[in-house]
Amino acid sequence: MILTWQPQNTASGVCNTIKAYTPVEAHYQQCFHAYFEKLFGYAWSIVNDEAEAKDIVQTAFLKLWEKRSDINVHGATRAYLYTTVYHLSLNTVRNRKARDQHQAGIAARYVSPPVQTAEDKELRERIHQAIDTLPPRCREVFCKSRLEGKKYAAIAEELTISIKTVEVQMGKALRLLREQLADLVILYIVSLFTGAI
Amino acid sequence: MNSNDHIMFTELITKYLCGDATPAEALALDDWLADPENARQFRQIRQLWDQLPGNAAPPVPDAQQAWEALNAQLPPAGKPARLLTLRYRWLAAAAILLLLLPLWWFLKPSPVQPPANSIAYTATTGAGEIKPVTIPDGTAITLHHNSTITYSTGFNQLDRAVQLRGEAYFDVTHNTQLPFTISIADLTIQVVGTSFNVRDITPSGNIEVQVLSGMVKMFTSTQAIMVPKDHTGIYDVQKRSLYLAGTIDVNSVSYATKSFQFNDLTVQEACQYLEKAFNIQFQFDQPSLAGCRLSARFDNRTLPYILNILNATLNTNSRRQGNLITLSGKGCE
Known part of the structure; x- marks a missing residue:
């Protein structure tokens, strides 16, 4: 792609100067660099797979390219990208043939973590203890989400509670775990930051 | 952040x-994370989260690589509408040329007008030459020495695009409808x-833009x-990457x-700054002179005026022979 500023329709007299010189392609590229990481993080949070998350973001940007002359307002572009990534991610999860395998993967990470040092073991025990001390309802919701990999909507349906209640319980679980494991958090600040979302 | 927001x-x-x-x-x-303090809190939470069962830290993707992958998938001439108008413009130009052809034969043939995108104007400076130039948009x-600036016909009508080799200082006339562009290597x-x-022509081989x-x-x-x-x-230029430095060197x-x-x-x-600005060379008869320190500010002053101040401040004498200026004095500790 060569980024040049070609005037449009100057011969036919339909020239809308500002639009004609709007550097749509340059703007497009800027959008990519501004949002790529955030969109990748968002896609990854849903699909939990690097290659799939990359594909999703790329597809979203290809869709944006087709619409590049219609969407060049900052806010609109961003909303469009997030919405597209969301729907593509949901489709990916829905169509995933190896869904069971993915579930097994999560379970495997939990049940038999890779080779552990004594410190790792201690850490895991601390975390399990902390989860055990969560209030019963809170723990139930948390475990269904994290250990069984269920979506908020599925948990709400299963426990016949509202999605809002799931949100509240999950938020509470994380807050309580943070309090209990405050020293771990501090420990990890020292280690490398994982970066923003 | 109050506790309700926090929850x-x-x-x-x-x-x-x-x-x-x-x-x-x-x-x-995403908006909330724009605040650095919130982003810090989020990182802390994320670090704890990644330790919890069922979770894993997300990989950090390479944006540049992803852009290249995406760019390869974009249609190379992704502007069908523009190509069309461009073709029509050439057709129109060809038609006009055809119409003018008999007239051209009739009148005494003179050099043909350059085509629409040929170079219309070039300004060049040689070694030691500094040249002020005003172009049609004001x-x-x-131009600093050994530099060239060119632009094409249609400048200030179709675009405001110039090409530069070397170094130049620009005071660009405001015009939101026609952005001013400078091409230099593959940079715009x-x-x-x-x-x-x-x-x-920086010593490091980079292209620098200092914004005053x-x-x-x-891009x-x-x-x-x-x-x-x-x-x-x-x-x-080597790594083909752009970055920003927080200062400018006004001198x-x-x-x-x-x-x-x-x-x-x-x-x-x-x-060294004076040498660059006035195309002169300094030489010190005492090497220790070079290490003396000095603070001064000059706005729009001539070289003799500046030399006078320097001599008074440093307790030196200056002698000028052509472009060579010799400073003599005791030097500093």
């Missing part, structure tokens, strides 16, 4: 980390109205940065601005 955002973050956030929620979180350019610099200095007022955009086919006032945008553009700000510089450093 709300913990819930939002949890929902996001669980992969259950709607686009609107992800956007809200933009004032000061775009401005609306501002003053700045461009050079592609307004805002400048630098290549893969990257773009905005360079605000008092910043330097740097294009690393390096004195050849155009005739303004010097020497803040506790060594005499050697100050003299």
Whole structure:
């Protein structure tokens, strides 16, 4: 792609100067660099797979390219990208043939973590203890989400509670775990930051 | 952040980390994370989260690589409408030429008008030459030595595009409808109205844009940065990457601005700036002179005036022979 500023329709007299010189392609590229990481993080949070998350973001940007002359307002572009990534991610999860395998993967990470040092073991025990001390309802919701990999909507349906209640319980679980494991958090600040979302 | 907000955002973050956030929620979180303190809190939560059973830390993708992968998939001529109009424009140009042909034969043949995108104007400076140039849109350019600036017919009508080799200082006339662009190697610099200095002959082999007022955009086919006032945008030609430095060296553009700000510089450093601005050479008869420090400010002063001040400050004498200026004095401890 060569980024040049070609005037449009100057011969036919339909020239809308500002639009004609709007550097749509340059703007497009800027959008990519501004949002790529955030969109990748968002896609990854849903699909939990690097290659799939990359594909999703790329597809979203290809869709944006087709619409590049219609969407060049900052806010609109961003909303469009997030919405597209969301729907593509949901489709990916829905169509995933190896869904069971993915579930097994999560379970495997939990049940038999890779080779552990004594410190790792201690850490895991601390975390399990902390989860055990969560209030019963809170723990139930948390475990269904994290250990069984269920979506908020599925948990709400299963426990016949509202999605809002799931949100509240999950938020509470994380807050309580943070309090209990405050020293771990501090420990990890020292280690490398994982970066923003 | 009050505690209600805190609870709300913990819930939002949890929902996001669980992969259950709607686009609107992800956007809200994204906005909230624009605050560095919030971003710090989020990182802490994320670090704890990644330790919890069932979770894993997300990989950190390479944006540049992803852009290249995406760019390869974009249609190479992704502008069918533009191509069409471009073709029509050539057709129109060809038609006009055909119409004019008999007339051209009739009148005594004179050199053909250059085609629409040929070079219409070139200004060049040789060694030791500094040349002020004003171009048709009113933009004032000061060319440093061994530099060339060119632009095509249609400048200030179709576009405001110039090509530069070497170094020049630009004071660009404001015009939001026709952005001013400078092409230098595979880099493009775009401005609306501002003053700045461009050079592609830095010792490190980089292209530098020093912005004295307004805002400048630098971009290549893969990257773009905005360079605000008092910043330097740097294009690393080898690595083909752009980055931003938080300062500008005002004295390096004195050849155009005739303004010097020497803040506790060594005499050697100050003299290097004067050499560049006035196309002269300094020599010290005592090597220790070069290490003396000096602070001074000159706005639009002649070289003899500046030399007088230097001599008075440093307790030196200066002798000029052609372009060579010899400073003699005791030097400093």
